[in-house]
Amino acid sequence: MSFVIKCIDCGYAAQYYPTSTNCPRCNxxxxxxxxxxxxxxxxxxxxLSSRPFNLWxxxxxxxxxxxxxxxxxxxxxxxxxxxxxxxxxLGCPNIYxxxxxxxxxxxxxxxxxxxxxxxxxxxxxxxxVAASTGNVAISYSAYASRAGMKLWAFVTSLVPAMKMREIAxxxxxxxxxxxxxxxxxxxxQEFARQRGLYQDMGARTTTxxxxxxxxxxxxxxxxxxxxxxxxxxxxxTPDWYVQAISGGxxxxxxxxxxxxxxxxxxxxxxxxFAPIQADxxxxxxxxxxxxxxxxxxxxxxxxxxxxxxxxxxGRSYQLLRKIVDxxxxxxxxxxxxxxxxxxxxxxxxxxxxxxxxxxxAFAGLFKLIRAGIIKSTDTVVVNCTGHTMPAEQxxxxxxxxxxxxxxxxxxxxxxxxxxxxxQVAPERFPRVAIVEDTAEARRLIRRILQSQGNFxxxxxxxxREGLEMIQRELPDLIILDxxxxxxxxxxxxxxxxxxxxxAAIPVIVATAKELTPSEKSRLGGQIQSLxxxxxxxxxxFLEEVKALIK
Ligand SMILES: *Cc1c(COP(=O)(O)O)cnc(C)c1O
Ligand SMILES: [Zn+2]
Numbered sequence: 001m002s003f004v005i006k007c008i009d010c011g012y013a014a015q016y017y018p019t020s021t022n023c024p025r026c027n028x029x030x031x032x033x034x035x036x037x038x039x040x041x042x043x044x045x046x047x048l049s050s051r052p053f054n055l056w057x058x059x060x061x062x063x064x065x066x067x068x069x070x071x072x073x074x075x076x077x078x079x080x081x082x083x084x085x086x087x088x089x090l091g092c093p094n095i096y097x098x099x100x101x102x103x104x105x106x107x108x109x110x111x112x113x114x115x116x117x118x119x120x121x122x123x124x125x126x127x128x129v130a131a132s133t134g135n136v137a138i139s140y141s142a143y144a145s146r147a148g149m150k151l152w153a154f155v156t157s158l159v160p161a162m163k164m165r166e167i168a169x170x171x172x173x174x175x176x177x178x179x180x181x182x183x184x185x186x187x188x189q190e191f192a193r194q195r196g197l198y199q200d201m202g203a204r205t206t207t208x209x210x211x212x213x214x215x216x217x218x219x220x221x222x223x224x225x226x227x228x229x230x231x232x233x234x235x236x237t238p239d240w241y242v243q244a245i246s247g248g249x250x251x252x253x254x255x256x257x258x259x260x261x262x263x264x265x266x267x268x269x270x271x272x273f274a275p276i277q278a279d280x281x282x283x284x285x286x287x288x289x290x291x292x293x294x295x296x297x298x299x300x301x302x303x304x305x306x307x308x309x310x311x312x313x314g315r316s317y318q319l320l321r322k323i324v325d326x327x328x329x330x331x332x333x334x335x336x337x338x339x340x341x342x343x344x345x346x347x348x349x350x351x352x353x354x355x356x357x358x359x360x361a362f363a364g365l366f367k368l369i370r371a372g373i374i375k376s377t378d379t380v381v382v383n384c385t386g387h388t389m390p391a392e393q394x395x396x397x398x399x400x401x402x403x404x405x406x407x408x409x410x411x412x413x414x415x416x417x418x419x420x421x422x423q424v425a426p427e428r429f430p431r432v433a434i435v436e437d438t439a440e441a442r443r444l445i446r447r448i449l450q451s452q453g454n455f456x457x458x459x460x461x462x463x464r465e466g467l468e469m470i471q472r473e474l475p476d477l478i479i480l481d482x483x484x485x486x487x488x489x490x491x492x493x494x495x496x497x498x499x500x501x502x503a504a505i506p507v508i509v510a511t512a513k514e515l516t517p518s519e520k521s522r523l524g525g526q527i528q529s530l531x532x533x534x535x536x537x538x539x540x541f542l543e544e545v546k547a548l549i550k
Contacts, residue, residue: 094379096219117149135387175188244357276333280303297311403423476505529548
């Protein structure tokens with residue numbers, strides 16, 4: 001491995017030492033690792049073929065002299081998961097989730113911690129200071145414990161207690177600062193200065209940026225496996241990279257990764273970047289929308305999503321702005337409520353329970369697809385940055401469980417069991433008929449209904465079958481497709497409305513078809529609601545269902 005560390009301000013190239021943080025010529029702290037790309041490119045692909053799928057397979061492009069196998073916890077190599085249900089709901093079939101929850105401590109900070117702690121260990125450091133919105137401190141703590149290093153973890157009091165306890169469990173000293181994250185960083189910095197301890201420098205830490213770029217390498221490899229090679233290059237890139245940001249280190253590193261792949265000729269283009277922030281702390285989004293060259297800090301962040309609470313992004317904004325603008329990307333922000341809703345959708349539709357910060361990226365994705373900025377034909381990778389934490393009360397609300405007491409002594413065990421069972425599900429559930437010829441769409445509608453309440457669901461795969469089923473079962477609600485073989489939805493409706501028993505059953509038409517004015521008037525008065533497929537996310541669908549069933 002041979003590389004230099006080059007100052008982005010004056011261009012001076014120096015040898016790399018993890019503890020030397022400033023450019024020897026101009027004192028800038030913004031420097032980046034530069035490798036001998038042409039040399040590495042010659043053998044890179046052949047070498048990869050025999051290596052396990054984890055972060056260290058890219059060791060020629062990492063700033064560690066001898067990767068220390070004693071420290072590894074299996075970082076990197078997270079799966080790229082196709083989001084089939086989300087894709088159907090949004091009408092955007094090529095959405096992929098880079099599942100960084102599967103890192104050793106549950107967030108993409110594990111890459112950063114694995115490489116940074118390895119470098120510090122190599123440099124003989126035994127004690128360090130880091131300010132964190134939670135996940136950095138958790139991850140550094142885990143790796144520091146393996147490396148025999150002590151971590152002073154400065155966190156804001158907003159960090160969930162569960163996360164703080166995990167930091168303490170690893171043996172780190174937790175210091176809880178009542179104040180903003182930016183204030184927390186100031187205290188940490190001053191503490192480190194007075195004690196002469198090494199302090200993590202966030203996005204200015206070479207090893208952290210270098211670690212994050214492995215996300216780009218993996219995405220390109222995994223997308224190639226899923227979709228085949230790029231048009232003119234061996235590997236493939238998505239059209240979009242979407243990530244929720246706080247300080248923006250992730251996209252800075254990921255972009256460097258794509259740049260290096262392009263420089264080595266493995267990919268032919270770099271994706272558009274969409275960094276997402278929470279409305280209550282969106283200095284980068286706001287500054288970008290105002291066209292500012294430097295970011296206006298947010299002094300008092302106002303969001304529940306503490307992981308994303310960097311109010312003053314400093315120079316990271318300028319760097320990220322260049323990246324976003326260079327390739328028709330966008331900055332976007334979402335409300336806490338939108339993030340929580342996205343968290344529910346992701347869990348209920350894709351089986352992925354992420355922390356609110358990670359869900360923020362998905363809320364951003366929904367917004368950008370709705371706005372037509374991300375196109376239905378685009379391939380999108382969303383970084384699911386982290387953590388299946390126990391869902392917090394304010395996310396889940398009340399009434400999420402049903403409490404059952406096993407009745408007492410007077411009854412026989414058999415009677416007791418029956419009584420308990422009536423408490424599990426006392427009601428007769430509303431009965432919903434889905435008449436829809438596409439199996440995937442039936443499955444999606446069934447899933448949306450099942451995940452939000454209790455319904456008895458019946459399905460038919462064409463109009464004729466559907467009509468028979470409805471006449472036999474007399475459901476409480478019908479969800480009807482229009483374009484179907486044998487008998488289309490219009491004909492089903494005409495027959496239903498002409499018969500007394502079925503004339504009053506409410507109908508929601510769910511269709512992918514653009515209706516002509518005459519078709520619309522044909523439906524008029526016959527149905528209760530019309531839903532466009534590919535736009536199921538708006539909660540209207542469920543609200544309609546619930547309203548019509550009462
Ligand atoms: C750190 C973190 C972020 C923000 O990442 P940056 O790229 O550093 O802005 C987002 N989500 C989760 C879960 C994180 O831990
Ligand atoms: Zn310099």
